[in-house]
Amino acid sequence: MTHALETRNLSKRFGSLVATNDVSLSVAKGARHALIGPNGAGKTTLINLLTGVLTPSSGQILLEGEDITATPAHHRVGRGLSRTFQINQLFADFTPLEALMLAIGEREGQGSMAWKPLSKNHAIIDEAASLLDRFRLTDALSTPTKLLPYGKQRLLEIALAIAARPRVLLLDEPAAGVPEEERHEVLGIVRALPADVTVVLIEHDMDLVFSFADRISVLVAGGLFKEGTVEEISHDPQVKAIYLGEDA
Known part of the structure; x- marks a missing residue:
């Protein structure tokens, strides 16, 4: 099995x-x-290794059976591996429409073109509009990103990752820092991600984890401590003691 x-x-x-x-x-x-795992467990370091931000000291990384351990980060994106970040990585002065058009254009090999030719590409415009609608950003399509509510910024970052048409998507705490009144929108979008996209989620919100995941890996001190289904992990006494708390 690959x-x-x-x-x-x-x-x-x-x-x-x-x-x-x-x-x-x-x-x-x-x-x-x-x-999942406590702070300092190595979750984000692992994501950085998977995406090529960091180089492993030893070991291998395989994407759909192919060794990508030495593959540069931007080539991994081209091969179907995308991510979001714990802290947003966005163009503050771009609007959501501009950012998505640029991401789609880059995927299609047109990222270096001037804005005018891109703006005349109806396929790119239509795809950007579809993503804006899917991620509930249509009402903010012309608003500079720096002026968007933080929840909308998180949605834009996920939309940009999806614009790359990944087969594997890594989400690093997509709900982190999002005010309570905006979290439900973000969580709803995360749950509605395409079924054909494999999703690896880092998250401290156990409600999101348990409602989203079909399998959970627990990291402790940089190592893989436990792995199993939601049912197995949520009832494991060692996981409760180390991470969820004795009374979870």
Whole structure:
């Protein structure tokens, strides 16, 4: 069986600090897979390794069975691996429409073209409009990103990741920092992501994790501590003691 994403004995050391410790992880195609663990467990470091932001000290990373351990980050995106960040990485002065058109144009090999030719490409405009509608951003399509409510910015970042047409999408705490009144919109969009896109989610909100994931991996001190279904993880006494709390 070819997995969507796989690591084999993956480790990352910063001097004497072992941030990722011999992690072997398999994510099935089409899965909704959550990574949880206490602060400092190595979740974001693992995502940075998977996406090529960091280079592993040892081990392998496979995307749909192909070794991408040494593949540059931008080439991984081209091969179907996209991500969002714990802290938004957006163009503050772009509108959502402009940002999505640029992302779609880049995917189509037109990212270096001037705005005028892009603005005349009806296929790009139509796709950007469709994404704006799907991510409930139509009412803000001409608003500079820096002026959007934070929940809308999170939605835009997910929309930009989807614009790359990924087969594997890594979401690093998509609801982090979002005010309570905007969280439901973000969580609804996350749950409605296309079924043919494999999603790996890092999240501290257990309500989101348990309603979203079909499989959960627990990281502790950089290593893979437990893995199982939502039912298995939510009732595991060791996970409760280490992460969820004794009374969870």
